[in-house]
Amino acid sequence: MASLGAENTATDQRPKTLADFDPPQKQKLNKFAFACSILASMTSMFLGYDIGVMSGAAIYIKKDLKISDVEVEVLVGIINLYSLFGVAAAGRTSDWIGRRYTIVLAGATFFAGALLMGFATNYAFLMVGRFVAGTGVGYTHMIAPVYTAEVSPASSRGFLIINLYLL
Known part of the structure; x- marks a missing residue:
């Protein structure tokens, strides 16, 4: 028992240097994971792009195809319902061909x-x-966060996942 205490005091007596008081170094951001996160988040912008384009084109579509106001409303808003089919199929597809190829x-x-x-x-x-x-929109909304989480190192996973929702 006495020898155990002697060993501890011997190791605690080494002189401290200035480097001992420095804060731990932060890990650098993995550039590959960051690039993959940015590209995956760009796929999530498909829905906003589509709704923006359709809202501007709805005037001309209504005039050219001679459709009613209700048909225009259904045309613009139905993509949210249709994306459920992509969401439902994305999990099985990504297990079959992989996350990256599912995004493609x-x-x-x-x-x-x-x-x-x-x-x-x-x-x-x-x-x-x-x-x-x-x-296609449903596929991206389901797979992009999963792909980003798989590619990201644990130290920056939260930052890269939230990046999907900020862009």
Whole structure:
């Protein structure tokens, strides 16, 4: 017992240096994880982009396709309902092909929906384009935070996840 106390006092007696009083160094931000987080957060902007474009284009769509006000309201707002299909399918798809490729698939799906809406000649064709674009939006809202959490180191995970919602 006496020897245990002697060992502790011997190690505690070493002289302290100025470096002993410095605060612990912060870990540097992983640049790869930060870049992946920024790119994943950009996919989450699809919904805002789509709603912004459709609100401006609704005037011209109504005039060109000769649709009623109710049909315009349904056209603009239905993407939120259609995105539920993408959300429901995103988990299984990401398990099958991986998170990164699911984000790529979501971008391609949204792009295909935008092309379909651009070439639409009637209301039904336009709604099919909205469905495809909405599915892509749902994919991104489900997978982007999960992908960012998986890529991020534990020391910066919270910062990078909140980045998704700030952009």
